[in-house]
Amino acid sequence: MGVSAPANGGDVDMTEAQEAGGLAEIALKQINETHETLSAQRKKRKAPAGHATIAQVKTYTAKHSIPSLHSSSPAGITSIAVSSSNPSQFLTGGNDKIVQLYDRSTDKVLASLKGHTKKVNHVALREREGEPTLALSAGADKIAKVWAHDSTSGEYIPKHTIRTHKGEITGLAVHPSSTILALSSTDRTYSLHDLNTFDVLFRSPESDEPFTGLSIHPDGALFALGTPASTIQIYDVRSGAVAASLVPPESAPFTVNTLSFSENGYHLLAPSALSTVAIWDLRKLKVAQNIALGEGYKVNKVAYDYSANFFGVAGNEGLRLFAHKTWEELVRFEEGGEVTDFVFGEAGKEIWGASGRDVRIWGVSA
Numbered sequence: 001m002g003v004s005a006p007a008n009g010g011d012v013d014m015t016e017a018q019e020a021g022g023l024a025e026i027a028l029k030q031i032n033e034t035h036e037t038l039s040a041q042r043k044k045r046k047a048p049a050g051h052a053t054i055a056q057v058k059t060y061t062a063k064h065s066i067p068s069l070h071s072s073s074p075a076g077i078t079s080i081a082v083s084s085s086n087p088s089q090f091l092t093g094g095n096d097k098i099v100q101l102y103d104r105s106t107d108k109v110l111a112s113l114k115g116h117t118k119k120v121n122h123v124a125l126r127e128r129e130g131e132p133t134l135a136l137s138a139g140a141d142k143i144a145k146v147w148a149h150d151s152t153s154g155e156y157i158p159k160h161t162i163r164t165h166k167g168e169i170t171g172l173a174v175h176p177s178s179t180i181l182a183l184s185s186t187d188r189t190y191s192l193h194d195l196n197t198f199d200v201l202f203r204s205p206e207s208d209e210p211f212t213g214l215s216i217h218p219d220g221a222l223f224a225l226g227t228p229a230s231t232i233q234i235y236d237v238r239s240g241a242v243a244a245s246l247v248p249p250e251s252a253p254f255t256v257n258t259l260s261f262s263e264n265g266y267h268l269l270a271p272s273a274l275s276t277v278a279i280w281d282l283r284k285l286k287v288a289q290n291i292a293l294g295e296g297y298k299v300n301k302v303a304y305d306y307s308a309n310f311f312g313v314a315g316n317e318g319l320r321l322f323a324h325k326t327w328e329e330l331v332r333f334e335e336g337g338e339v340t341d342f343v344f345g346e347a348g349k350e351i352w353g354a355s356g357r358d359v360r361i362w363g364v365s366a
Helices: 025-042
Strands: 011-013 061-066 077-082 089-094 099-103 108-113 120-126 134-139 144-149 156-163 169-174 180-185 190-194 200-203 213-216 222-226 232-236 242-246 267-273 276-281 286-292 299-304 310-315 318-323 329-333 341-344 350-355 358-363
Touching: 025 180, 077 341, 077 350, 077 358, 089 120, 089 134, 099 134, 108 134, 108 144, 108 156, 120 169, 134 169, 169 222, 180 213, 222 267, 232 267, 267 286, 267 299, 299 341, 310 341, 318 350
Parallel strands: 011 156, 077 120, 169 213
Antiparallel strands: 061 358, 077 089, 089 099, 099 108, 120 134, 134 144, 144 156, 169 180, 180 190, 190 200, 213 222, 222 232, 232 242, 267 276, 276 286, 299 310, 310 318, 318 329, 341 350, 350 358
16 A cells, blocks of 8 residues: 655655555554544543643743744744653744754754755654654645654654655644654645655545645544635544534635644634634534634634643734633733744643744743
8 A cells, every 4th residue: 555665764755656445454453453542541531630720821921932943034933843752852843944953951953954945834753662753844845754863873864755745735743653644735635654664554535625734633533634615624544534524604715724633532623714713512513612813813823732621822913822611711922923833831831832933931930
């Protein structure tokens, strides 16, 4: 089913990859085992002890700012990922085509990873016990790149360039199994890749619309894809079939550029209009709540915290946090202007946001 990558760490091309027929048996086994394990755990899951509470979130304030990252021309950080194994380290992608690894504890750039020819849209870290950490990126240049941490030199070594897509890559996510990479593209397809062999596991047939955003369900059996036609397509990862289509009622056309499943798997957060976000109840396939952000607010990123008790919305007017059940706005951060991307830190006690060339960290004041 897949196309083997060159042994010397070269490019992966889709010219020979099949585009239909489902996943290979080994990939299906990984997805099914992950789904069964995580689904059983999720039904009993509660917020971990010591996780941030709603009351604490209301007190969050600016804690730290790391300025002047990436190049000044073209300036701007587009994406951020924080290490779970070493929470002082974070990965960023920029308009300058660079992927950068930074250590907050030493205030040093650990790696500047080159290879993209246009802006980087998304970055991620694949951290799995017993295996090298992978730095992943996807860009407007239609490619995704993979670097692997070398324990001997401490450097990140180029491993593969994935040239699956014919359009800009708009979504990148690591499957909960940690063995599969998912990509979405404006070429109207999505693809799945093996993170051990770098085989192309699956590339979808062309959809009716380009794909503009991607999120994987925490159990790993479903994922959601946004489109520029206001709709969200939910696919079964195993079969490639559309499991559901979500269409906001009575909305002017807009692009669904960001999506986030709640950790309990019951809800999906996504834009529902030009300046509004919706919380979809996936059990009923209906909008549980719409939150208006004010005329002129442009949504760049939405994300649930691990506890699913609160979530964030970032855009051209900063970052806002909301309670999940009451929909109350808990706090907003506007001092840095536009926030292009953000992630919740360990136990939800910090929030890391990209604003211009700065990475800003908010949390409980020291």
